[in-house]
Amino acid sequence: MARIIDFGPVPAIPGARRKAKPAEARGLAYTAEVKAATDALYPLVEDFVTPMEWPAIAPLVHGINTLKKQRNAVVLAHNYMTPDVFRLVGDFQGDSLQLAREAARTDAKVIVQAGVHFMAETSKILSPDKTVLIPDLRAGCSLAASITGADVRLIKETHSGLPVVTYVNTTADVKAECDITCTSSNAVQVVEHVAKEWGVDRVILLPDEFLARNVAANTDVRIITWHGRCEVHEKFSGEDVRQIRDAHPGVIVLAHPECPPDVLEEADFAGSTSALSHYVKQKSPHKVVLLTECSMSDNVAAENPGVEFVKPCNLCPHMKRISLENIYDALRDMKHEVTVPEDVRVRAKAAIDAMLALPKMATPPGFKVHADLAQLVVM
Protein backbone atom coordinates (compact mmCIF):
# COMPACT_ATOMS: atom_id res chain seq x y z
CA MET A 1 0.00 0.00 0.00
CA ALA A 2 1.19 3.51 -0.79
CA ARG A 3 2.08 5.91 2.00
CA ILE A 4 -0.64 8.51 2.61
CA ILE A 5 0.30 11.81 4.27
CA ASP A 6 -2.69 13.84 5.49
CA PHE A 7 -2.60 17.53 4.57
CA GLY A 8 -4.85 19.70 6.77
CA PRO A 9 -7.68 18.55 9.03
CA VAL A 10 -8.95 14.99 8.57
CA PRO A 11 -12.76 14.83 8.79
CA ALA A 12 -14.44 11.66 10.07
CA ILE A 13 -15.59 9.56 7.13
CA PRO A 14 -19.04 8.06 7.83
CA GLY A 15 -17.72 4.51 7.25
CA ALA A 16 -15.31 5.10 10.13
CA ARG A 17 -18.27 6.02 12.36
CA ARG A 18 -19.95 2.72 11.58
CA LYS A 19 -22.26 1.55 14.38
CA ALA A 20 -20.61 -1.06 16.57
CA LYS A 21 -22.55 -4.09 15.33
CA PRO A 22 -23.89 -3.31 11.84
CA ALA A 23 -24.05 -6.97 10.79
CA GLU A 24 -25.58 -8.31 14.01
CA ALA A 25 -28.25 -5.59 13.85
CA ARG A 26 -29.26 -7.16 10.52
CA GLY A 27 -29.22 -10.75 11.78
CA LEU A 28 -25.88 -11.50 10.07
CA ALA A 29 -23.05 -13.28 11.86
CA TYR A 30 -19.36 -13.94 11.28
CA THR A 31 -19.79 -17.69 10.87
CA ALA A 32 -17.16 -20.16 9.64
CA GLU A 33 -18.91 -20.08 6.24
CA VAL A 34 -18.72 -16.27 6.08
CA LYS A 35 -15.09 -16.34 7.17
CA ALA A 36 -14.19 -18.86 4.46
CA ALA A 37 -16.04 -16.86 1.81
CA THR A 38 -14.48 -13.51 2.73
CA ASP A 39 -10.93 -14.22 3.96
CA ALA A 40 -9.53 -13.67 0.47
CA LEU A 41 -11.14 -10.22 0.31
CA TYR A 42 -9.54 -8.80 3.44
CA PRO A 43 -6.17 -7.94 1.82
CA LEU A 44 -8.06 -5.55 -0.52
CA VAL A 45 -8.90 -3.29 2.43
CA GLU A 46 -6.31 -4.17 5.05
CA ASP A 47 -5.02 -0.58 5.07
CA PHE A 48 -8.46 0.82 5.84
CA VAL A 49 -10.11 -1.86 8.00
CA THR A 50 -8.37 -3.28 11.09
CA PRO A 51 -8.41 -7.06 11.79
CA MET A 52 -10.60 -6.21 14.84
CA GLU A 53 -13.19 -4.51 12.60
CA TRP A 54 -13.25 -7.19 9.91
CA PRO A 55 -15.64 -9.64 11.69
CA ALA A 56 -18.19 -6.81 11.85
CA ILE A 57 -17.85 -5.99 8.17
CA ALA A 58 -17.30 -9.37 6.50
CA PRO A 59 -20.90 -10.60 7.10
CA LEU A 60 -22.22 -7.45 5.39
CA VAL A 61 -19.92 -7.99 2.42
CA HIS A 62 -20.95 -11.65 2.23
CA GLY A 63 -24.61 -10.66 2.60
CA ILE A 64 -24.35 -8.13 -0.24
CA ASN A 65 -22.52 -10.54 -2.54
CA THR A 66 -25.14 -13.25 -1.82
CA LEU A 67 -28.04 -10.86 -2.47
CA LYS A 68 -26.40 -9.69 -5.71
CA LYS A 69 -26.47 -13.28 -7.00
CA GLN A 70 -30.05 -13.89 -5.84
CA ARG A 71 -31.35 -10.67 -7.39
CA ASN A 72 -29.11 -10.68 -10.50
CA ALA A 73 -27.78 -7.30 -9.40
CA VAL A 74 -24.63 -5.28 -10.00
CA VAL A 75 -23.14 -2.49 -7.92
CA LEU A 76 -21.81 0.46 -9.96
CA ALA A 77 -19.25 2.19 -7.73
CA HIS A 78 -18.02 5.72 -8.38
CA ASN A 79 -14.36 6.57 -7.74
CA TYR A 80 -15.43 8.63 -4.67
CA MET A 81 -16.80 5.64 -2.73
CA THR A 82 -14.94 4.63 0.42
CA PRO A 83 -12.54 1.69 -0.21
CA ASP A 84 -14.81 -0.87 1.51
CA VAL A 85 -17.64 -0.16 -0.94
CA PHE A 86 -15.34 0.47 -3.91
CA ARG A 87 -13.14 -2.58 -3.54
CA LEU A 88 -15.30 -5.17 -1.77
CA VAL A 89 -18.75 -4.92 -3.39
CA GLY A 90 -18.34 -2.73 -6.50
CA ASP A 91 -18.74 -4.82 -9.68
CA PHE A 92 -17.77 -1.91 -11.91
CA GLN A 93 -15.73 1.06 -10.79
CA GLY A 94 -15.08 4.33 -12.58
CA ASP A 95 -15.96 7.91 -13.36
CA SER A 96 -19.44 9.06 -14.31
CA LEU A 97 -18.86 8.40 -18.02
CA GLN A 98 -17.62 4.85 -17.45
CA LEU A 99 -20.53 4.09 -15.09
CA ALA A 100 -23.04 5.45 -17.63
CA ARG A 101 -21.53 3.21 -20.33
CA GLU A 102 -21.73 0.25 -17.95
CA ALA A 103 -25.37 0.98 -17.07
CA ALA A 104 -26.21 0.94 -20.78
CA ARG A 105 -24.38 -2.38 -21.29
CA THR A 106 -25.08 -4.57 -18.28
CA ASP A 107 -27.33 -7.65 -18.51
CA ALA A 108 -28.13 -7.53 -14.80
CA LYS A 109 -31.75 -7.00 -13.77
CA VAL A 110 -30.95 -4.70 -10.86
CA ILE A 111 -28.45 -1.84 -10.67
CA VAL A 112 -27.38 -0.53 -7.27
CA GLN A 113 -25.83 2.88 -7.75
CA ALA A 114 -23.01 3.39 -5.29
CA GLY A 115 -22.81 7.06 -6.16
CA VAL A 116 -25.26 9.94 -6.17
CA HIS A 117 -28.84 10.42 -7.36
CA PHE A 118 -28.09 11.92 -10.80
CA MET A 119 -25.94 8.86 -11.57
CA ALA A 120 -28.83 6.55 -10.61
CA GLU A 121 -31.15 8.57 -12.84
CA THR A 122 -28.68 8.24 -15.70
CA SER A 123 -28.68 4.46 -15.22
CA LYS A 124 -32.49 4.38 -15.22
CA ILE A 125 -32.68 6.60 -18.32
CA LEU A 126 -30.35 4.22 -20.18
CA SER A 127 -31.82 0.99 -18.79
CA PRO A 128 -35.56 1.56 -18.28
CA ASP A 129 -36.30 -2.17 -17.93
CA LYS A 130 -33.93 -2.54 -15.00
CA THR A 131 -34.64 -1.76 -11.39
CA VAL A 132 -32.26 0.98 -10.27
CA LEU A 133 -31.72 1.42 -6.54
CA ILE A 134 -29.93 4.17 -4.66
CA PRO A 135 -28.98 3.16 -1.10
CA ASP A 136 -29.79 6.63 0.28
CA LEU A 137 -32.22 8.95 -1.48
CA ARG A 138 -30.53 11.97 0.09
CA ALA A 139 -27.32 11.39 -1.92
CA GLY A 140 -27.68 14.53 -4.05
CA CYS A 141 -25.19 16.93 -5.65
CA SER A 142 -24.78 20.71 -5.33
CA LEU A 143 -24.40 21.01 -9.11
CA ALA A 144 -27.56 19.01 -9.84
CA ALA A 145 -29.42 21.17 -7.28
CA SER A 146 -28.21 24.42 -8.87
CA ILE A 147 -30.48 24.37 -11.94
CA THR A 148 -33.96 23.21 -12.99
CA GLY A 149 -35.60 22.30 -16.28
CA ALA A 150 -37.52 25.61 -16.08
CA ASP A 151 -34.20 27.50 -15.83
CA VAL A 152 -32.97 25.77 -18.98
CA ARG A 153 -36.17 26.66 -20.85
CA LEU A 154 -35.63 30.33 -19.95
CA ILE A 155 -31.98 30.17 -21.03
CA LYS A 156 -33.03 28.69 -24.38
CA GLU A 157 -35.53 31.51 -24.88
CA THR A 158 -32.87 34.16 -24.33
CA HIS A 159 -30.19 32.35 -26.41
CA SER A 160 -32.18 30.71 -29.19
CA GLY A 161 -30.23 29.00 -31.95
CA LEU A 162 -27.40 27.87 -29.66
CA PRO A 163 -26.78 24.24 -28.67
CA VAL A 164 -27.21 23.42 -24.99
CA VAL A 165 -24.70 21.02 -23.44
CA THR A 166 -25.36 19.83 -19.90
CA TYR A 167 -22.95 18.20 -17.53
CA VAL A 168 -24.24 14.77 -16.43
CA ASN A 169 -24.30 16.15 -12.87
CA THR A 170 -27.89 17.35 -13.44
CA THR A 171 -31.40 16.00 -12.98
CA ALA A 172 -33.28 14.11 -15.69
CA ASP A 173 -35.55 17.20 -16.11
CA VAL A 174 -32.53 19.31 -17.02
CA LYS A 175 -31.07 16.69 -19.36
CA ALA A 176 -34.45 16.47 -21.11
CA GLU A 177 -34.18 20.16 -22.07
CA CYS A 178 -30.66 19.85 -23.50
CA ASP A 179 -29.16 18.73 -26.80
CA ILE A 180 -26.30 16.65 -25.48
CA THR A 181 -24.71 15.74 -22.15
CA CYS A 182 -21.02 15.71 -21.25
CA THR A 183 -18.85 14.56 -18.37
CA SER A 184 -15.51 15.91 -17.20
CA SER A 185 -13.92 13.19 -19.37
CA ASN A 186 -15.30 14.53 -22.64
CA ALA A 187 -16.52 18.12 -22.05
CA VAL A 188 -14.11 19.74 -24.53
CA GLN A 189 -14.79 17.04 -27.16
CA VAL A 190 -18.57 17.52 -26.77
CA VAL A 191 -18.46 21.33 -26.93
CA GLU A 192 -16.31 21.29 -30.08
CA HIS A 193 -18.50 18.60 -31.65
CA VAL A 194 -21.77 20.52 -31.20
CA ALA A 195 -20.25 23.85 -32.25
CA LYS A 196 -19.14 22.23 -35.51
CA GLU A 197 -22.38 20.32 -36.03
CA TRP A 198 -24.53 23.43 -35.47
CA GLY A 199 -22.13 25.74 -37.32
CA VAL A 200 -21.88 28.16 -34.38
CA ASP A 201 -19.01 29.82 -32.53
CA ARG A 202 -20.60 29.68 -29.07
CA VAL A 203 -22.22 27.00 -26.96
CA ILE A 204 -24.22 26.96 -23.72
CA LEU A 205 -22.54 24.66 -21.17
CA LEU A 206 -24.49 24.10 -17.92
CA PRO A 207 -24.41 24.27 -14.94
CA ASP A 208 -20.82 24.26 -13.55
CA GLU A 209 -19.18 27.66 -13.83
CA PHE A 210 -15.70 26.33 -13.06
CA LEU A 211 -15.88 23.38 -15.44
CA ALA A 212 -17.11 25.85 -18.09
CA ARG A 213 -14.20 28.22 -17.38
CA ASN A 214 -11.75 25.34 -17.62
CA VAL A 215 -13.33 24.10 -20.86
CA ALA A 216 -13.23 27.65 -22.26
CA ALA A 217 -9.47 27.74 -21.63
CA ASN A 218 -9.14 24.60 -23.78
CA THR A 219 -11.11 25.61 -26.88
CA ASP A 220 -11.76 28.49 -29.25
CA VAL A 221 -15.51 27.92 -28.89
CA ARG A 222 -17.05 30.67 -26.73
CA ILE A 223 -18.94 29.45 -23.71
CA ILE A 224 -22.07 30.71 -21.97
CA THR A 225 -22.63 29.08 -18.60
CA TRP A 226 -24.56 29.00 -15.32
CA HIS A 227 -23.45 29.77 -11.77
CA GLY A 228 -23.46 26.19 -10.37
CA ARG A 229 -20.55 25.00 -8.25
CA CYS A 230 -19.41 21.69 -6.82
CA GLU A 231 -19.37 22.26 -3.07
CA VAL A 232 -16.33 19.95 -2.73
CA HIS A 233 -14.05 21.24 -5.49
CA GLU A 234 -14.84 24.94 -5.06
CA LYS A 235 -13.03 24.75 -1.70
CA PHE A 236 -9.61 24.25 -3.34
CA SER A 237 -7.58 27.32 -4.27
CA GLY A 238 -4.33 28.23 -6.01
CA GLU A 239 -3.02 29.18 -2.57
CA ASP A 240 -3.64 25.58 -1.38
CA VAL A 241 -1.48 24.34 -4.25
CA ARG A 242 1.34 26.71 -3.32
CA GLN A 243 1.18 25.61 0.33
CA ILE A 244 1.25 21.93 -0.65
CA ARG A 245 4.24 22.54 -2.93
CA ASP A 246 6.06 24.42 -0.14
CA ALA A 247 5.45 21.59 2.32
CA HIS A 248 6.21 18.83 -0.21
CA PRO A 249 8.83 19.95 -2.75
CA GLY A 250 8.64 17.90 -5.95
CA VAL A 251 5.02 16.80 -5.40
CA ILE A 252 2.99 16.34 -8.60
CA VAL A 253 -0.34 18.19 -8.36
CA LEU A 254 -3.37 16.69 -10.12
CA ALA A 255 -6.73 18.50 -10.11
CA HIS A 256 -10.31 17.82 -11.16
CA PRO A 257 -11.74 20.39 -13.63
CA GLU A 258 -14.58 21.25 -11.20
CA CYS A 259 -11.88 23.12 -9.23
CA PRO A 260 -11.56 26.89 -9.70
CA PRO A 261 -9.36 27.84 -12.70
CA ASP A 262 -6.59 29.24 -10.46
CA VAL A 263 -6.10 25.67 -9.16
CA LEU A 264 -5.64 24.37 -12.72
CA GLU A 265 -3.23 27.24 -13.40
CA GLU A 266 -1.01 25.92 -10.60
CA ALA A 267 -1.51 22.17 -11.25
CA ASP A 268 0.66 19.77 -13.26
CA PHE A 269 -2.27 17.89 -14.79
CA ALA A 270 -6.08 18.13 -14.70
CA GLY A 271 -8.80 15.73 -15.77
CA SER A 272 -11.76 13.58 -14.77
CA THR A 273 -11.43 11.16 -11.87
CA SER A 274 -10.44 8.42 -14.34
CA ALA A 275 -7.92 10.67 -16.06
CA LEU A 276 -6.27 11.40 -12.69
CA SER A 277 -6.18 7.72 -11.82
CA HIS A 278 -4.77 6.87 -15.25
CA TYR A 279 -2.05 9.54 -14.87
CA VAL A 280 -0.85 8.04 -11.58
CA LYS A 281 -0.81 4.52 -13.05
CA GLN A 282 1.07 5.59 -16.19
CA LYS A 283 3.60 8.01 -14.70
CA SER A 284 4.11 6.53 -11.22
CA PRO A 285 5.17 9.87 -9.71
CA HIS A 286 7.26 9.69 -6.55
CA LYS A 287 4.79 11.86 -4.61
CA VAL A 288 1.38 13.08 -5.76
CA VAL A 289 -1.63 15.04 -4.51
CA LEU A 290 -5.13 14.61 -5.95
CA LEU A 291 -7.21 17.78 -5.62
CA THR A 292 -10.58 16.11 -5.67
CA GLU A 293 -12.83 14.19 -3.28
CA CYS A 294 -11.01 12.63 -0.34
CA SER A 295 -11.71 8.90 -0.87
CA MET A 296 -10.29 8.99 -4.38
CA SER A 297 -6.74 9.12 -2.94
CA ASP A 298 -7.39 5.96 -0.91
CA ASN A 299 -8.71 4.10 -3.95
CA VAL A 300 -5.87 5.17 -6.24
CA ALA A 301 -3.26 4.60 -3.51
CA ALA A 302 -4.44 1.01 -3.06
CA GLU A 303 -3.55 0.32 -6.70
CA ASN A 304 -0.24 2.23 -6.75
CA PRO A 305 1.84 0.95 -3.85
CA GLY A 306 5.06 2.70 -4.96
CA VAL A 307 3.52 6.19 -4.99
CA GLU A 308 3.35 8.49 -1.96
CA PHE A 309 0.06 10.42 -1.62
CA VAL A 310 -0.40 13.79 0.07
CA LYS A 311 -4.08 13.87 1.02
CA PRO A 312 -6.09 17.04 1.64
CA CYS A 313 -9.48 15.68 2.68
CA ASN A 314 -12.53 17.44 1.20
CA LEU A 315 -15.44 15.04 1.58
CA CYS A 316 -18.52 14.98 -0.63
CA PRO A 317 -21.35 14.70 1.93
CA HIS A 318 -23.59 13.14 -0.72
CA MET A 319 -21.21 10.43 -1.87
CA LYS A 320 -20.45 9.66 1.78
CA ARG A 321 -24.10 8.75 2.44
CA ILE A 322 -23.49 5.43 0.67
CA SER A 323 -22.22 2.62 2.91
CA LEU A 324 -22.05 -1.18 3.07
CA GLU A 325 -24.98 -1.04 5.50
CA ASN A 326 -27.37 0.82 3.23
CA ILE A 327 -26.27 -1.12 0.13
CA TYR A 328 -27.18 -4.31 2.01
CA ASP A 329 -30.53 -2.83 3.13
CA ALA A 330 -31.34 -1.61 -0.38
CA LEU A 331 -30.73 -5.05 -1.89
CA ARG A 332 -32.49 -6.93 0.91
CA ASP A 333 -35.63 -4.76 0.77
CA MET A 334 -35.31 -3.71 -2.90
CA LYS A 335 -35.71 -0.18 -1.70
CA HIS A 336 -35.13 3.35 -2.87
CA GLU A 337 -36.00 2.65 -6.46
CA VAL A 338 -35.19 5.54 -8.80
CA THR A 339 -37.74 6.22 -11.52
CA VAL A 340 -37.99 8.82 -14.28
CA PRO A 341 -41.30 9.76 -16.00
CA GLU A 342 -41.29 8.22 -19.48
CA ASP A 343 -41.66 11.49 -21.44
CA VAL A 344 -38.72 13.02 -19.54
CA ARG A 345 -36.69 9.82 -19.84
CA VAL A 346 -37.01 9.63 -23.61
CA ARG A 347 -35.84 13.23 -24.09
CA ALA A 348 -33.04 12.90 -21.52
CA LYS A 349 -31.92 9.66 -23.18
CA ALA A 350 -31.57 11.42 -26.54
CA ALA A 351 -29.11 13.86 -24.90
CA ILE A 352 -27.11 11.06 -23.24
CA ASP A 353 -27.15 8.89 -26.38
CA ALA A 354 -25.75 11.82 -28.38
CA MET A 355 -22.80 11.88 -25.98
CA LEU A 356 -22.32 8.10 -25.95
CA ALA A 357 -22.32 8.04 -29.77
CA LEU A 358 -19.15 10.16 -29.92
CA PRO A 359 -15.94 8.23 -30.57
CA LYS A 360 -14.55 6.71 -27.39
CA MET A 361 -11.14 8.15 -26.52
CA ALA A 362 -8.34 5.63 -25.97
CA THR A 363 -7.14 7.41 -22.81
CA PRO A 364 -9.09 9.92 -20.76
CA PRO A 365 -7.81 13.34 -21.94
CA GLY A 366 -6.38 16.04 -19.69
CA PHE A 367 -7.21 19.73 -19.47
CA LYS A 368 -4.63 22.36 -20.30
CA VAL A 369 -2.89 23.57 -17.16
CA HIS A 370 -1.11 26.92 -16.67
CA ALA A 371 -3.68 28.32 -19.14
CA ASP A 372 -4.81 31.95 -19.08
CA LEU A 373 -8.17 32.52 -17.44
CA ALA A 374 -10.72 32.28 -20.24
CA GLN A 375 -13.51 34.80 -20.62
CA LEU A 376 -17.06 33.56 -20.68
CA VAL A 377 -20.61 34.69 -19.95
CA VAL A 378 -22.10 33.46 -16.66
CA MET A 379 -25.89 33.69 -16.31
Ligand code: 13P
Ligand atom coordinates in the same frame (compact mmCIF):
# COMPACT_ATOMS: atom_id res chain seq x y z
P1 13P B 1 -16.16 12.32 -12.79
O1 13P B 1 -17.02 12.38 -13.99
O2 13P B 1 -14.79 12.85 -13.03
O3 13P B 1 -16.19 10.98 -12.18
O4 13P B 1 -16.77 13.36 -11.72
C1 13P B 1 -18.02 13.18 -11.14
C2 13P B 1 -18.19 14.04 -9.98
O5 13P B 1 -19.20 14.06 -9.34
C3 13P B 1 -17.07 14.88 -9.65
O6 13P B 1 -17.33 15.63 -8.57
Ligand code: SF4
Ligand atom coordinates in the same frame (compact mmCIF):
# COMPACT_ATOMS: atom_id res chain seq x y z
FE1 SF4 C 1 -21.68 16.75 -6.80
FE2 SF4 C 1 -19.33 17.72 -6.13
FE3 SF4 C 1 -20.32 15.67 -4.77
FE4 SF4 C 1 -19.45 15.35 -7.31
S1 SF4 C 1 -18.23 15.86 -5.53
S2 SF4 C 1 -21.36 14.57 -6.42
S3 SF4 C 1 -20.04 17.31 -8.20
S4 SF4 C 1 -21.19 17.74 -4.86
